Each structure stands twice: as C-alpha cells, then as structure tokens.
Amino acid sequence: MALPKVAVVGAGVIGLSTALCITETCPSCSVTVLSDQFSPNTTSDVAAGMLIPHTYPDTPIHRQKQWFKETFSYLFAISNSAEASEAGVHLVSGWQVFKSPPKEELPFWSDIVLGFRPMSEAELQKFPQHRFGQAFTTLKCDCPPYLLWLEKRLKATGTQMYTRKVADLWELQGEYDIVVNCTGMGAQQLVGDKQLFPVRGQVLKVHAPWVKLFIRDGDGLTYIYPGVHRVTLGGTREKGSWSLSPDTGTTREIFDRCCSLEPSLQGAQDIEVKVGLRPSRQCVRVQREVLSQGGVKLPVVHNYGHGAGGFSVHRGTANEAAHLVGECISALQGSSLGAKL
C-alpha cells in the first residue's frame, strides 16, 4: 500500500506521545493528530506529571512495570540533556509518608525510581502525624512545557495537527487507514466504553519557589509536587464526578491539608485552581480492534484509560500502541497483497 495514513485522536500526553512513537517506529507513515483540545486545555495540563505509578487492578503487574520502566528511562535521558528545560522534565526528590503501615513495603516500582529507601527516624520527625515513610528520587514532566515539546518534535517529523472534534471514529474511514484512539475521558462517548469513569481531581498551582522536595501522603489525596515554576498542591479523588468547575471549599481544604504537611506553604502566592477528570479504568486499554460496518473495515488501536497514572506510563503504552499500529499496517499490507493476487 502507499504511505499508510494514521490518525491519532487526542492531543494529551497519551495522544502526542503515541503519535511520536508511531513516527519513530514507522517513519514511512503519515501521522495526523486530531483533537478538540490541545495544550493548555487538556487533562494532562492539569496534572502535576509526577512519575509515581498508579496501580491498575486488572493490568498484570509485569506489564505495568515494563511501561513505567520504559517511561522512566526515556525521561531520565531527557532530564540530563540540553532539552530538559524546554521539555519541562526534571528530577525531584522527596518523601511519601503514611499514617498507617503501607499495603506493600516495596511497591513494584521501587527499583526503578532512584535511591528508594525507608525514611529515617529523623526525617519522620518532620511529620508527627505519620509513622512510616519512603524516600526516593523520581522525575516530573511539567505541563504545558512537556506537551508543547512533544508538539514541536511532532511538527519536525512533518506530523500535521488539527483542531477537530471527532464524534464518531467512522468519520475518519476513507481519509485514514488506521485510527489510534487516545481520547482519554472522551472514549466513554466515542466508543461507548462503560468501563471508563471519571475521577475528578482538583489541584492548586502556586508560587512557592523555596519548595524543592515533594511530599506525598500515601493515601494519594494530599501531595506537594514542586515543578519548574509552580508547585502543584493536591488534591481530590472524586469517583464519578464530571464537574470541571473549581470548588472553593475544596480549595481551602486542599490548602490546609498541604500546609499541615509543609507549613511554609502558608506563604505561597498566586494560587491558581484547576480541575481535571482522570480517565479511569480497571486496566489501561492498549488494544487492537478492527471495526466493521457494511463490509468496510477500520483498524483501530486503543490507548486510553490511564486514570491517575498517565504520565507514569505514557511512553511505555505509547510504544505498545505504536507496535500495534505496526501490526495493523502488516495486516493491511498482507490483505492488499492478497487482493492483488
């Protein structure tokens, strides 16, 4: 077949990184990104972008670990290169603290992050309400910079990007040979996935440049993540809530919880409130599918449902999705050969 035409729907961290992986694994492909939102208006832009994995109940652990490992290696190399500042990728050290003993002493990712070890007694003294803790160094992808950097890399490969609301994947049949569905929360409507549900997160982005360490409560609800220019204070996990409007009571409450972990935040300035809907699922859907309608086939690769862990596994899932696109291309080439004979 001629240049395979691939449409990637979605321009958050998953859509853009998947598109980039496709251009790397299939340089002869023509890749186009279609999305109704681009940075700074995607769910990814709200996220802190911390590489601390979320555990998906129904994805095998070895697969999650592989995704995280690939993502960590990829970003580690960027963080130490001249591109680091433009990409917004940087190392950050800190603490995860627990009021009661953590479910697992050693999370599956403890040997992938750097320097993972239990916190010392002296370190725990800073957190009188917490009795256990883990110290480690990990990576953070600041958004919008990271998404803008991905867009720049894509443009350099000749990838086109268009603002377009895709209401039905079949719209793209004829224009494109393969469709890659990276629509995050949008997949609920686009492909009717009832297993996908929003987990609302409200965060504050504040100016507090003296905060150099991250602090996270092991319950996942309270966290302080220092980024390049702003510190992200979180958060909430409201399952089933679709509201994108900031709640003032919640803002106050998040601020108070964070100040109790880090009192100096009382002096934080320029508080910006943001809301995102984590596109959550029991397992991330990275899967090939061939849609069929009236004798016409449309190969689709899904890559959505990353919930709270999008940044942590984005490159790993993008690699896997790109590999699946490669399989779709082989299948198409096989069948077109077959048709010729």
Added chain:
Amino acid sequence: MRVAVIGAGVIGLSSALCIHEQFHGLVPSLELEIYADHFTPHTTSDGAAGLWQPYLSDHGNLQETLWNKETFDYLLGQLHSPAAKEMGLFLISGYNLFTEPVPDPSWKNIVLGFRNLTPKELELFPGYSYGWFNTALMLEGRSYLPWLTNRLTQKGVKFFHKKVESFQEVSGDGVDVVLNCSGMRAGHLQPDPELQPGRGQIIKVLAPWVKHFIITHNLKSGIYNSPYIIPGSEFTVLGGIYQHGNWSEENSAKDHKSIWDSCCQLLPPLQKAKIVGEWSGLRPARPSVRLERESIRLGNLQGEVIHNYGHGGFGITIHWGCAMAAARLFGSILQEKKQLVTPPGPRL
C-alpha cells in the same frame, strides 16, 4: 553594660541576637550596638549560596563539628515556624560527587537521610564514580540577614554605618565588651597571619528546573575548586573557585569561563540557563575559627574582646553554634564583673 559588635554579616548579627536573647532579661542595662561598613545585601554572607554543609573533613576539630550540629538542629527546629520563609530557610536535597571512594564525613548523622549513591544515580554524572545523597538546609543570606536585622531593631539594638579602624574606637564611653565579628577584615583590627582570603566567584543563573544541589570534589585541587550547583529560591548559584591568598573582589573572565564550562559539563541542561548576575567574595579562611576572649587595654581601662571570625566557607553552616559559644563567653565576662548577681539557672 554596653556591647559593641563589629561586623554585620551572619556572624555579627546572629551573635548579637543570641546575646540579646539570653541576657537582656538578666542585665537590664544591656545595650547592644552594631558597627559595620557593609550591611546586607553587601556582605560576604549575602553572596554565599546559603547551603548548610561543612567541609569534608573537620581535621579533628570536634568543637567545630559540634557548632555545625548545633546550627543544623537549631535551623531544623525553625523549619516549621511561620518565620521560616522570611528567614530564607528551607530543605534541600542533593549530591556530593567524587572520583574515588572517600570516608564518610563528620556530618553524616547531622543531615537527613545520608547515604551513598547508587550506580544508576552515578550514571547522571559521568566522570564521578562515588558519591553521597542527603537532605540538608538552605539559609539564604539575602533573607536571613534582613530578618536578623529586623529582630535586632525590634529589640532596640542600634546600628552604625562606620568603618571601624580599631577596638579602641568603639570602646570608649562605657563600652565594656567588643564582639569582633569582622570576618575577612579582622586582620586590620589586630594582625592575624592565619586569616587569609579564600577567594570565590559565582555566576547566578535562572534554572528553576534544578531542584538539587550538586557539589563535586577534586581531592587534589581542594575544597570548592571543583564545580558546584546550588539552587536557591530565586536563582541558582554556579561556583567552583577557591583561591587562597587572592584578595581581588573583581570578577575574573577566566574564572567565569571555568565555572560556566565545568558546570555545563556537570549538568548539560544548564546550557539553556539565563545568566542574571556574577559576584566575587572572600571567604575569611583560617585553620580554625577564632572564638575566644581577649583582655585588651582600652585607654585607661581593661576591656574584653570576644573574637568570632575566620569561618571560611562554612559561616552559615556554623553560625548559630558560634553565636551560642560567644554568648557563653559573654556570660562568663558578666559573672566576673559581677554584673550577674545570680547566674542564670534554677533558684534553689
């Protein structure tokens, strides 16, 4: 009881505060005066990055190690107070890098979470095969000195902008004790061949993505003559110059290039950092800190001088321990002069 403090760097201001806090209640007539020709932001303390970290070896000087520990513990205790931000005090983690294994430092149990670097971490720093990771504190002079100044002013301490040429100059008129915190220029007040400048130069850059301090060590070239990167609250300090005996406070183009090239090699992302300033200063270096009493003839009278200078490149690191030691020396002077009718302590 009048006390004249010479010097308004971190040592002068903190010693004054410590003495005032401990004795103003016991000696109602206590009057403190601070004399200096340079005040914040023009002191040596203002130019320092502000990282709490002693030298690699204490050369058996246990006293200094104790003062360092007292300072760290004091600052750690202040971390959660509302004043922390105003003081310029915050936690910071980072790396010390070596080209060969070295013994653990005297301060390994003072800082938080001290450990050796893992092989994966060392991959970040080609050319270095060994290192430490720990969490320490930053105390930025630009904020700390004004904070100390405000506290002192509130307590009625007076400041005088004056270049002091002799102890006699400030000790006429009922001044009983002089606190000599004159840092690099102590030799002008009383010759001290052991006090020598350890010239440093730094480049200030905007690199807000750098969250860790990175200090390299070259055991042959000596302390601070190897690149270091220290991120502050407003800008990041790049350094790596220590020139013993060099009195120049002018920025050198050669040193600039050396700092820039070596720091960019250490941390490639710095190539994109914007330079926002440059500064040279003289570390008041001495084989050991001079912290002791001396009786001096001041005209017809005997006066007491408490020397507190020679803190080299670890002034901020050791300041509070020294301030407390200076306050103890002051206390013993008071006792001798019978200014303290009852020594501080529980009444039986």
